[in-house]
Amino acid sequence: MKIRYIAYIIIALIIGYLVYSKLWGAKAKEAAAATGGAGGKGGKGGKKKGGPIPVKVMIVKDTTVINNIDVTGSIDANEKVNLISQTAGNITGIYFKEGSYVSKGQLLVKVYNQDLQASYQQVQYQVALAKQTEYRNKILLEKEAISKEEYETSLTSLNSLNAQGDMIKAQIARTEIRAPFSGTIGLRNVSPGGYLSPSTSIATLVNIDPAKLTFSVPERYLPLIQPGANISFTVASSNKKYNAKVYAIEPAIDATSRTITIRAQAANPKNELKAGAFAKINLTLDQIPKTIMVPTEVVIPDLKSSKVFLVKKGVATPQFVKTDLRTDTRIQITDGLKPGDSLIVSGIIQMRPKVALKITKVIK
Incomplete structure (x- = not known):
């Protein structure tokens, strides 16, 4: 029994020694010194007082802005025009090359018109005869050999034949498709010998x-x-x-x-x-010619307006501003800033009123 008690006492002494070494030994003191320890030089509770926030500052100045959008x-x-024919008929000739330059009035496509040409020739013969008749009657009228009514009848016949010839010439002109202006002609949709109607697209000019x-x-x-x-x-x-x-x-x-x-x-x-x-x-x-432009990121949207932070007496001071024109990187300030103000352009997220500041760079 005595041996058992002695063993218990020895075990208790060993445990006590280990606990003492853990809490108050040399290694514990070193750890406490490294962390500042309670009541150490680090201050009350081991906390250090925060220093001023480093910031970059831009000196506000007037600048010239070109308003681009x-x-x-x-x-x-x-x-641009889609070429079509005013008359129907078989195509007898195509006189352009796809993708080429054509001049105003140049003949592009021709439709069969031999029948119209023959009609026009016939009318021309009749006009020649009517001219001779009108000329003879005019001489006879001057000699009072015929009445004025007879002369006017011959003159009317001549004018009627001339009008008929003009109408046939207009029909012949419609069988020739010409360029309405100079330009480049596109891909053609017709072929020689094909039937061309007013609804057929020839090409685009x-x-x-x-x-x-x-x-x-x-x-x-x-x-x-x-x-x-x-x-x-x-x-x-x-x-x-x-x-x-x-x-x-x-x-x-x-x-x-x-x-x-x-x-x-x-x-x-x-x-x-x-x-x-x-x-x-x-x-x-x-x-x-004269306005203030600042980086977009320095302007903080507010409920009713926008604000920026200025450096005044070494601390951050909020300043409400009005904005207008925006570019990719800058925004126009129309009210709230004046040339010479010290505008904070970095650390905007950390800014609070009256926060102490340390200026690391001044941008002029």
């Missing part, structure tokens, strides 16, 4: 020099756009930037989209621009 539009031909550029802008910009304004645009088929000049504005605003349609002309001597192409347009509306 980007819109989309489409390229149209200056003139396009004049795309200059090219027309049609686009729409919001109605708020209407007072800023006038005929003669210059614009620039690009198309998907080329990396080149093209220029155009506004020449017409639709007088009415679209009630659905609240936009107004504008048309401009672009020189296209090499036919680089194609009708129906999609265009990205950069439109210069006006220039604001």
Whole structure:
């Protein structure tokens, strides 16, 4: 029994020693020193007081802003027509090459007209005879050999035959399809010997020099756009930037989209621009000579307005502002800031009123 008690005492002493070493030994003191320990040099409760927030500051100044907007539009031909015939008949000749340039008045397609040509020749013979009759009767009238009524009858017959000849000439002209303007002719839909009717499309004729550029802008910009304004645009088929000049504005605003349609002309001597192409347009509306522009990210939306933070006496100070024009990276401040203000442009998420600040960089 004594041996058992002695063993219990030894075990208790060992456990007590281990507990003492864990809580008050040298390693415990080192750990307490490393963490600052309660009541140590780190301050009450081991907490350190936070320092000022490092920020970058921009000195506000007036700048000149060019008000541009980007819109989309489409390229149209200056003139475009679907060629058809005014009369029906078999095609006796095709006088153009697909995709070629044709001049105004050039003969493109001819329809059978031999019967009309024969009728016209017959009328011409009758006109020649009627002229002789009218001339003789005129001489006889001067000599009072015939009455005035007889002369007028011969004159009316001559005029009637001339009119009949003119009508046949007009019918012959309709059998010849000519280019109404100069341009490039497209793919033909007819063949020699085929039957051509007024409902048959022969080909499409396009004049795309200059090219027309049609686009729409919001109605708020209407007072800023006038005929003669210059614009620039690009198309998907080329990396080149093209220029155009506004020449017409639709007088009415679209009630659905609240936009107004504008048309401009672009020189296209090499036919680089194609009708129906999609265009990205950069439109210069006006220039604001003196205004304040700040980075978009520094403006914090509020319930009723927007605000920014300024540096005043070393602390963050909120300032309510009014905004207007926006670009990809900047926003116009119309009220609330003045040149010389120190605007905070970094650490905006951490900003609170009266927070101490440390300026790391000044942007002028």
